[in-house]
Amino acid sequence: MLVPVKWLNDFVDTTGISPEELADKLVSAGFEVEEIIDLSKDVTGVLTAEITAVEKHPNADKLIVCSVTADGEYTVVTNNSWLKPGDIVPFAKDGARLHSGTVIHKGELRGVLSDGMFTGGKELNLSEADVNGAGEDKVLVLPKGTPIGVDYHKALGLDDIVLDVGITANRIDANGILGIAREVAAVTGRELKLPKDYIELPEGDEINGKLEIVNEAPDLCFRYFAAMVTDVKIVESPTFIKRRLKAAGLRPINNIVDITNYILLEVGQPMHAFDLKTIKGGKIIVRRAKENEKIIALDGKEYTLSPENLAICNAVEPMAIAGVMGGAGYSIFDDTTEVVFESAGFKRDSVRRTSRSLGLSSDSSQRFSKGIDRYSQMMGLKKAVGMVVENGWGKLVGGTIDCYPEPVTEKKITFTAADIENILGIAVPEKDILRILNSLSIPTTSENGRMSSSVPGFREDIEGVNDIAEEVIRMYGYDSFPQESKMYGALIPGIVTKEQQNAKKIASFMVGSGAFETLTYSFITPKAFDMLGLEEDADERRAIKLTNPLGEDYSVMRTSMAHSMLKALATNVIRRNKAARLFEIAKVFIPKSLPVTELPEERQILAFAAFGPTEDFYSVKAVLESLFDYLRIEVDFEAGAPSHMHPTRTAYIYAEGKRIGYVGEVSDTAAAAYGIDKRAYLAEVDADYLEKNASEYSGFKVISKYPAIERDLALVTDEDIEAKKIIQAIKEAAGSELLTDISIFDVFQGANLKLIGKKSVAVRLTFRSNERTLVDDEVVRLIDSILEKLQNSLGIKLR
Amino acid sequence: MSNDKLKQLFEERVRAIEESPLSDDVKDLLIGRSMKVIKELGELKEKTDRRDVDDFRVRHFGKSGDITEFTKLIAKAPPEFKRTMGAIVNGIRTFFEGMFIDVEKEFSEREHARKIKEESLDVTLSRPTLKEEIGALNPISIVKNDIVSIFAGMGFSVVDGPEIEYTKYNFELLNIPEDHPARDPGDSFYINTEILLRTQTSCVQARTMLTDKPPIRVVCPGKVYRPDEDATHSPMFHQIEGLVVDEHVTLKDLKAVLEQFAKKFFSESTRVRFRPSFFPFTEPSVEVDLSCAMCGGKGCRLCKGTGWLELLGAGVVNPAVFDMCGIDSSKYSGFAFGVGLERAAMVKYGIPDMRLLFDNDRRILSQFK
Numbered sequence A: 001m002l003v004p005v006k007w008l009n010d011f012v013d014t015t016g017i018s019p020e021e022l023a024d025k026l027v028s029a030g031f032e033v034e035e036i037i038d039l040s041k042d043v044t045g046v047l048t049a050e051i052t053a054v055e056k057h058p059n060a061d062k063l064i065v066c067s068v069t070a071d072g073e074y075t076v077v078t079n080n081s082w083l084k085p086g087d088i089v090p091f092a093k094d095g096a097r098l099h100s101g102t103v104i105h106k107g108e109l110r111g112v113l114s115d116g117m118f119t120g121g122k123e124l125n126l127s128e129a130d131v132n133g134a135g136e137d138k139v140l141v142l143p144k145g146t147p148i149g150v151d152y153h154k155a156l157g158l159d160d161i162v163l164d165v166g167i168t169a170n171r172i173d174a175n176g177i178l179g180i181a182r183e184v185a186a187v188t189g190r191e192l193k194l195p196k197d198y199i200e201l202p203e204g205d206e207i208n209g210k211l212e213i214v215n216e217a218p219d220l221c222f223r224y225f226a227a228m229v230t231d232v233k234i235v236e237s238p239t240f241i242k243r244r245l246k247a248a249g250l251r252p253i254n255n256i257v258d259i260t261n262y263i264l265l266e267v268g269q270p271m272h273a274f275d276l277k278t279i280k281g282g283k284i285i286v287r288r289a290k291e292n293e294k295i296i297a298l299d300g301k302e303y304t305l306s307p308e309n310l311a312i313c314n315a316v317e318p319m320a321i322a323g324v325m326g327g328a329g330y331s332i333f334d335d336t337t338e339v340v341f342e343s344a345g346f347k348r349d350s351v352r353r354t355s356r357s358l359g360l361s362s363d364s365s366q367r368f369s370k371g372i373d374r375y376s377q378m379m380g381l382k383k384a385v386g387m388v389v390e391n392g393w394g395k396l397v398g399g400t401i402d403c404y405p406e407p408v409t410e411k412k413i414t415f416t417a418a419d420i421e422n423i424l425g426i427a428v429p430e431k432d433i434l435r436i437l438n439s440l441s442i443p444t445t446s447e448n449g450r451m452s453s454s455v456p457g458f459r460e461d462i463e464g465v466n467d468i469a470e471e472v473i474r475m476y477g478y479d480s481f482p483q484e485s486k487m488y489g490a491l492i493p494g495i496v497t498k499e500q501q502n503a504k505k506i507a508s509f510m511v512g513s514g515a516f517e518t519l520t521y522s523f524i525t526p527k528a529f530d531m532l533g534l535e536e537d538a539d540e541r542r543a544i545k546l547t548n549p550l551g552e553d554y555s556v557m558r559t560s561m562a563h564s565m566l567k568a569l570a571t572n573v574i575r576r577n578k579a580a581r582l583f584e585i586a587k588v589f590i591p592k593s594l595p596v597t598e599l600p601e602e603r604q605i606l607a608f609a610a611f612g613p614t615e616d617f618y619s620v621k622a623v624l625e626s627l628f629d630y631l632r633i634e635v636d637f638e639a640g641a642p643s644h645m646h647p648t649r650t651a652y653i654y655a656e657g658k659r660i661g662y663v664g665e666v667s668d669t670a671a672a673a674y675g676i677d678k679r680a681y682l683a684e685v686d687a688d689y690l691e692k693n694a695s696e697y698s699g700f701k702v703i704s705k706y707p708a709i710e711r712d713l714a715l716v717t718d719e720d721i722e723a724k725k726i727i728q729a730i731k732e733a734a735g736s737e738l739l740t741d742i743s744i745f746d747v748f749q750g751a752n753l754k755l756i757g758k759k760s761v762a763v764r765l766t767f768r769s770n771e772r773t774l775v776d777d778e779v780v781r782l783i784d785s786i787l788e789k790l791q792n793s794l795g796i797k798l799r
Numbered sequence B: 001m002s003n004d005k006l007k008q009l010f011e012e013r014v015r016a017i018e019e020s021p022l023s024d025d026v027k028d029l030l031i032g033r034s035m036k037v038i039k040e041l042g043e044l045k046e047k048t049d050r051r052d053v054d055d056f057r058v059r060h061f062g063k064s065g066d067i068t069e070f071t072k073l074i075a076k077a078p079p080e081f082k083r084t085m086g087a088i089v090n091g092i093r094t095f096f097e098g099m100f101i102d103v104e105k106e107f108s109e110r111e112h113a114r115k116i117k118e119e120s121l122d123v124t125l126s127r128p129t130l131k132e133e134i135g136a137l138n139p140i141s142i143v144k145n146d147i148v149s150i151f152a153g154m155g156f157s158v159v160d161g162p163e164i165e166y167t168k169y170n171f172e173l174l175n176i177p178e179d180h181p182a183r184d185p186g187d188s189f190y191i192n193t194e195i196l197l198r199t200q201t202s203c204v205q206a207r208t209m210l211t212d213k214p215p216i217r218v219v220c221p222g223k224v225y226r227p228d229e230d231a232t233h234s235p236m237f238h239q240i241e242g243l244v245v246d247e248h249v250t251l252k253d254l255k256a257v258l259e260q261f262a263k264k265f266f267s268e269s270t271r272v273r274f275r276p277s278f279f280p281f282t283e284p285s286v287e288v289d290l291s292c293a294m295c296g297g298k299g300c301r302l303c304k305g306t307g308w309l310e311l312l313g314a315g316v317v318n319p320a321v322f323d324m325c326g327i328d329s330s331k332y333s334g335f336a337f338g339v340g341l342e343r344a345a346m347v348k349y350g351i352p353d354m355r356l357l358f359d360n361d362r363r364i365l366s367q368f369k
Helices: A019-028 A177-188 A239-247 A255-266 A348-358 A363-369 A376-390 A417-424 A430-439 A465-476 A498-512 A562-574 A617-631 A668-673 A687-693 A723-734 A776-794 B003-019 B024-044 B050-061 B066-076 B079-118 B139-153 B203-211 B251-265 B319-324 B341-349 B354-358 B362-368
Strands: A002-004 A032-038 A044-056 A064-069 A073-078 A088-097 A107-109 A112-114 A116-118 A161-166 A212-215 A221-230 A271-275 A283-288 A294-296 A302-304 A310-313 A318-321 A339-346 A395-403 A411-415 A444-447 A450-455 A580-590 A601-611 A636-639 A645-655 A658-666 A680-686 A709-718 A739-748 A758-767 B164-166 B195-197 B216-225 B236-246 B272-279 B282-291 B308-317 B333-340
Touching: A002 A239, A019 A032, A019 A161, A019 A177, A019 B272, A073 A088, A073 A112, A073 A116, A177 A255, A177 A430, A212 A221, A212 A395, A221 A283, A221 A376, A239 A255, A255 A271, A255 A339, A255 A363, A255 A376, A271 A318, A271 A376, A283 A339, A294 A318, A310 A339, A310 A348, A339 A348, A339 A376, A348 A363, A376 A395, A411 A465, A417 A430, A417 A465, A417 B251, A430 A444, A430 A450, A430 A465, A465 B272, A465 B282, A498 A580, A498 A601, A498 A617, A498 A687, A562 A580, A562 A601, A562 A680, A580 B362, A601 A617, A601 A687, A617 A645, A617 A658, A617 A680, A617 A687, A658 A668, A658 A687, A680 A687, A709 A776, A723 A739, A723 A758, A723 A776, A758 A776, B003 B024, B003 B079, B024 B050, B024 B066, B024 B079, B050 B066, B050 B079, B066 B079, B139 B216, B139 B236, B139 B251, B139 B341, B203 B216, B203 B236, B203 B319, B236 B251, B236 B341, B251 B272, B251 B282, B251 B308, B251 B333, B272 B308, B282 B333, B308 B319, B308 B341, B333 B341, B341 B354
Parallel strands: A212 A283
Antiparallel strands: A002 A161, A032 A161, A044 A064, A044 A088, A064 A073, A088 A116, A107 A112, A221 A339, A221 A395, A271 A339, A283 A310, A294 A302, A310 A318, A411 A450, A444 A450, A580 A601, A601 A680, A636 A645, A645 A658, A658 A680, A709 A758, A739 A758, B164 B195, B216 B236, B236 B333, B272 B282, B282 B308, B308 B333
16 A cells, blocks of 8 residues: 555654654564655656746747746756746756656757756646646646745655555555554554544434435445535545545546545545435435346446345435446536435455456455455544535535444453463563553553453454454564574474375485476366367366366366476477476376365376487386386286377386376377477376385395306297286296296397298396206206297297 | 516526436426426516416416426435425425416506506596486475475474365365455465365365364475466465464464574574564464575575565464364464475575476476486
């Protein structure tokens, strides 16, 4: 919120306190000051000057040469030949900087030296609201009596400092100059005083003869408070009001409308003013709008309302969208003489929903959306009628109407200094607690160590002792905590679960295998399913949709990591990186039902992706095989591929008969869909399974002290026989007692083999006994039975 | 052994043979063969092929080698000469064996030196593939691991919760009622009116309090989601939430714990500053500033001249939250804090734009080895 210091001074005198000091005090009290804006700094070097003499330019008909007095005597050449001696004008000296950023230099104009230039209002960012004539496109002539030779800001009273103050969501009372002033009074120890135009509300019941108010929706409008003024004169507001409104970005309109906006800024209470004659039937009805009820708002647009929206109606139709905007035909007109001021409390979520559903936002709706206390309605109304009376713009009508079915009762909180210490951990003396709370307009007394606070209506955020403790410490100062580091409490060990440890182990392993960890969004584009080539009825398409995504590209929760990883690969391929191994362990979201009625299953997936000149199916598979080995998880690979993978270069991974993932080459169509023009490899593995089932080192095995015998077999097999089957057959034939290792170290397929549909497979067998040195004969017998088995079950021969 | 010395020793042996009472035939045989062996031994020193050494050993010390044959002479010698013969032959053999061991050793040394020379590498070269074979965690994981270890060391356990959450845990139980502005769709990603992407890891606080009994000391790292995207906001980001519930826990304890954290995470000289703030689930609430990691508090670009970095939000758990989560607020108190990991990583590594953390270009990722 923008807080001009001059405005603040209406409530609390800050003379002698620098803006920086004031800002520091507010920050330490919990009000962040984003910026200190010196309004005099936007334009510099422009002084007020009086023209003392005007002469014709010797070389140009349209120019005149003026002698001026500012902080010295100067000569200015201008084409504003209508200027005359005695005029007071803004004079930009040599080196002056205008609002546009232009710097003025002295120089010759057609042979005559000009010491600077005169400016209009626009160059100084002034409008009619600031000074009469500032809106015109010519040199601005300032009022007679303006001091001469001083910075124009100061001369016109435009020099001010504005603090941009951040208000936390709980301090709804501080969304106005008055609320900030209360804090300033507390932090500076100075007195808070209300300006004299906060007058007592009129007594009597004259108003009841002219107006009736019915609140049919107390659940959306907790208070509807109104007062009336008559014999109103509609005029322009005084300059200081116009300037303050303009500085806040509000357009001055007329005195009555300006009052409502002024109070919005000063009290934080949005107000509305109705011309009594537009209140048909003399009746204001606060009610939910009817379905399809229409209103043309002050912005000139027609809005169609529904019972979701609260409307302020007369006996016939809506006159305003409650808390959002008034209707065009029900505001203040030049001939208005009787004005009803509305000072209402609308529920924040009601205003917010209406504002959103109509796509209509205003200063009022933004203010209401933050929530409004039940105290500001009174303050707003006092100020509204006070401004009318004090300025002589009208007369009070006796009495007010206050629809306030559930008035807040005063809150009392009792506590001791020890209660406060139990929360803060440091002892704040009772006298300081009393001083602080009273300075914050929270009247607090003490009797035998029991303190009692009466919480004022505007501090709805204060509910209990913890809130009192916060008020105390933010004023007492957080720097009063000691520098010692002690913590009291039970001795409890920090536990890291087995799954958490294993997750870390997996990540470390992947890093060790040369992979970089990526970070991808959990939400993806629904186009991903087509890019991945998923069937129309594929399970993966059953994804959770966000109702309010940041855009289509971030609108569904991923059901696999494929899209995310392919995008990350594509980033690297497209940017011409030579190679990359990438991994991520992240969640995918599998709905239990659609539409979603309960929390989905969140599955952790380990995704691994790679491309580059040294990568192939086997290099990528090897990373996973080593990982499984490291985690002591036994797996099985079987040919098979999801839609986005190469059909004959992908394997599903099984553990304990359950599919836990896949590894392989990305299909060329999927790769192309992501702009990947190289062979790319991808794997996804159920990380929850790995984390749960990874086993610890479990028991020592004595190693054999006898030598091993290795034998290589060159086999000729049908080309479609998988290595796994050969190994399986060999194991079955030889048993595991003596045959300790089988490895296929070469597979060859080609013309040299002279056998179509065949391949040569070289197998290395390692035999070793734990009990004795093996003799050749034993090994020969085992190999014979292996060969026999290979021949019989798979038709494999020795080459 | 110098050649002169060798020559001298050899001549002593020859003289011993000549002076022995052996027959001239035997003397000639012994001397003749010995001369031949010593000559070959001399030649062997010049050879470079390992096989020459092996060959020499076989020819002279093998089963039927010259020197070995000498020993056979002992057996054949007449009994009265056996002792003399034995002394002489063994003398020669020991001499030659000694000689050969020396030569062989010399040879090995020479060969080794040659091999070392041949195998010399430019060790300042690096093979590109080997050099790049290690990967890296992303900065968020690094920072998360660092922070989790610091708190684990202080007795905090690590807990986890769902990323898609009921509004009950994300809002209601954290004292954020239905009409609170924080529940605006502009501030949260909704799936329906009751389910959303969690906007804060604080939901895990509520879940933990509902299931665990005090004393509670947990941290919860995880992804959270809010609809913002610019240089300092990402629609998905990471937080670590911390919660302590115990008897007599105060704001002072919170400061002590966060001071320890700050010192371990940045440096021992890091200072902690509290500023009043507001969170619905803590009361009092504070913003926690750490003295700037870059300038130490003097003021620099990173801290925008203030000397302080805003890194955490924290506070004393609001008793209303305890009441809703089934913890006796008259007996227990607690504190909670939340750290934004992106911000922590950006500060720690000087990363200028949050979006770079999600870019996934290996040229970025490989900087965090």
